Amino acid sequence: MIEELKVKMPILVMLIYFPAQVLSMLFAPKLGKIADKVNPVLGVAVVSGFGALATWFIINSTSGLMFGFILLFDATFAWGGNLILQNVLSRISKIHRGKVFGAAQWLSLLGAVLGPTLGGLAWDSLGPSAPFMISIFIELSVIPLYAIAIISLKPYMAEKVD
Template identity: 50%
Template structure:
């Protein structure tokens, strides 16, 4: 993907659609996995693996490898969303509305600012630079997420204790 032309962009779009559909179909399986992970471990795994897959994506030139990694990347994104929905759903009713509202505000703000800054970086620096920024943002947010989880844990209505089933 070092040289981007209209043909390759169309291939990327064609790779994105099936990967998105398959990643969405994996959501029930991901939900079961997310339920079992403690917050600190889940955040760390999701963020590190997302950054690694993004780095691999920008260094590929084979469209089939790109499509496969895109499936993995979209699956990681869905896992992150499920993880935070799981965390927020455990907050006491007294604080739940505030937390959900703030989370949606930050998500919406990122949905506006990300494409604008990514487009500027794409046009003025290089086509790979928005993805490099994404990697650094993902890695730099790990400590922030961990602090947020630390402060949210006392306000949870449910705990994250995993009980083993005796069979």
């Protein structure tokens, strides 16, 4: 982003990124209420689709302000998807709930390590937009995987999932 938007001071990237993340977290309680009411398969599809679209807009942003504004939406969609999945996982029977939350946390932490590592390698070898294109591909690829997983987990739910 620094080269693409011709940012002279790298601290500006942080000043753009930080408010978008804080604001998206402030929207989380409202998103949680929506996540409780929405069909999880439909919710994941919508959130992932809009997240991919927001990432596409980030790639094509032309200013730091535009980048920050779009990043707010992208981060909000990410929080929304996370809340929908947590809602589904919290309905799994008590016998398996701890294992499922542990596995979900492990996968999240693995993604937190692999994402920046592979994204940095893609940036260096394929160009500045490559990590974002990979992110779009992943966001769209997980829609059918999450749909299959949610439908497959329905028999093991302690509470009904729509």
